[in-house]
Amino acid sequence: MSEQKDRYIVTIDDREFDINLTRRDGGFIVENNNSTYKVSVDQLSDKKFLFKIDDSSSEVDIARNGSLLEIFLEGKEMNVRVEPFNLAELRKRAGAAIYGQGDKIIKAPMPGLVLASEVKMGERIVKGKTLIIIEAMKMENTIKAPHDAVIKEVFVTAGQAVDKGEKLVELE
């Protein structure tokens, strides 16, 4: 049988990994950045896997969240996008049409109570300006502007309870 390689683009924060997978002996040969690793994986429970990458072993929790994978490794969570190489190329050529919304929509980082909404529609703001104050776990958490922008829309008002991920403000 011919050996089949699968090429992936994995994006974590601002880093992009170009990864080639080849199935071998019940495991994988992984090529990344001119290095080759021998990888095997055992499923420990529903979302838990034991990865052996060369001689090091790591317990990894993986859950799917929409188009992303949420991966926990040694107490750290990372949001990971995995795409077959062709698809990633296609998306790049198509521009940011789909994912371009990036940090234009400011979402609630946690469930809580909106204490104050400090901006108005059409307001011009600078990076670091307080947008919304949310009370959660008895603390005031200030949501600030990630960059200079104009407020396109404010979705919440003081006194309103919000869920994690709920839209707060849209920037332009």
Next chain:
Amino acid sequence: MSDRIKKILVANRGEIAIRVIRACHDAGIVSVGIYSDCDRSAYHVRMADEVYHVGPSPSRESYLNQRKIIEIAKASKSDAIHPGYGFLAENDAFSKLCEDNDMIFIGPKSKTIALLGDKLAARKTALKAGLSVIPGTDIDIKDAKTALPKANKIGFPVLVKAAAGGGGKGMRIVESEEALSESVESAIREAGAAFGDGRVYLEKYLLNPRHVEMQILVDSHGNAVYLGERECSVQRRHQKVIEESPSPVVSEKLRRKMGKAAVNLAREAGYIGAGTIEFLVDRELNFYFLEVNARLQVEHPVTELVTGVDLVREQIRIAEGAPLSFKQDDIAPRGHAVECRIYAEDPHHDFMPSTGIITEYREPSGPGIRVDSGVVAGSEIPVYYDPIIAKLISWGANRREAIERTKRALTEYRISGVHTTIGFGCSVMRSARFLTGDYDTNFIDAEFPDKVFECSESDQTQKVAIAAAVYDYLNRSKISMTFKRGPERSTGWIDFHRREAVKRLSKLG
């Protein structure tokens, strides 16, 4: 005379409730737990001998519901109530309510709590006892307008603090005139929400002091001892995250001086029970009275590990009216202890609280390790309460060993499902500056300007990338067989993946 306590209601939740329940069980005392709606199956509910529902999830309607808690204490025939820390621990009205209902409150008398809990009155008491205090206002600030002339007189930067405060709540650093009004207003709001008392006052903001505190125990027979200091200078948003005992900068001579000051203040205030006197220490090792914590502290275990004294057990004995079983000379700290608090917070995003279900939970163990935890796998971190998960406390023959053990234990710790401060703890334990012991309350900002906190020094991100690719490969080969009942909500991307997979399979065929 003194009566043995046979049953204690623990008016708290999470790790501290469990800590107190354990002390009860060590002493053969029956423990009574209370729980709010969302804590129905919480770990402390599983640990207590008897449990009672106290109310809806918001703390004001449950763990702060004084009448209801007294009712439960009476109905369960408890002899005493232990408040833990937070919630009703420093509430003089609750302590009074216990006194009026012949219920033993395991903590100071209500009038002592009232005196010390009011930070303005506490400052005056400290001055009377001969302690130095930080320059500031001795009256409360009603609004931003009255604040300005006062702040100008003290000189910026100033600290806005809640008179009823604690734990950094209702506290703001104000660098300049322009920021004063917003800070005062939000501090009043936050203090009002957290303590039901919106009074705030101003204090000179000392630049990068160390935060050192002294543990004391005072019985009802006039015996008072100090049990050494705790260094608490590693803080984020004015809340401690890592503590150690002894402090790397406190000499035996300074310890005696601080200890005596603490004991003098306790006597002046008529203090009975376990308490902590907090000091700010400047570069020249002058120490200034900051506040009294009239309760058990979160970080009490570091003192327990170096002194061998069970502070909760002593609190119970003192509440029974027993005299202290040891004298000042019997307290001889041994070795070094480090506590690392594990919070459900994301250190990479300004320590934002992280709620959710803990999907996996595995504690470290081995030589010198103690974990005081409030959760098990499956536990929820609710939005209503403090996001503390656990405290990891390590003991070593010396500071170096205690730090090495903390580092080792943190890398053994496994928590999934929520963000935690484990990686942050590792970064601190690795930090050269922390190792020298030369750090102050500005440590986190100064040491981690790029805010990257990880346990491993190797490239974790690459590992995750490889794992993700392999997972996706395996998952998609599976999906291609059963894609008609795929588990996810259908999105364009997933459909695309599926078509790709099918195409590849048909090519193989």
